[in-house]
Amino acid sequence: MKKSESLPTLFIDPVCFMKVVPHKDLMFTYQLRTYYFCAEACRKAFETNPEKYLDPNSPGRKNWWGRYLERLNRTTKGKSLNCH
Numbered sequence: 001m002k003k004s005e006s007l008p009t010l011f012i013d014p015v016c017f018m019k020v021v022p023h024k025d026l027m028f029t030y031q032l033r034t035y036y037f038c039a040e041a042c043r044k045a046f047e048t049n050p051e052k053y054l055d056p057n058s059p060g061r062k063n064w065w066g067r068y069l070e071r072l073n074r075t076t077k078g079k080s081l082n083c084h
Helices: 040-048 050-054 064-076
Strands: 027-030 033-036
Touching (some): 040 050
């Protein structure tokens, strides 16, 4: 039998939500918790204003589906679409 290889632990970048492998050059500790990032730009954005990315109600935290629904509501003025 083949020896099982363990997969690396993945973290979610709090700025862009990409899955990332932890790397010491792309990490930032805030309030005793360490966050990992996909790129230096994401780390710098987080370092500048961590609360923006940690607040679940922040506009920057909306996922693509939330942004889509928001645009749809603006376009339809909140009325439901008819299929015919």
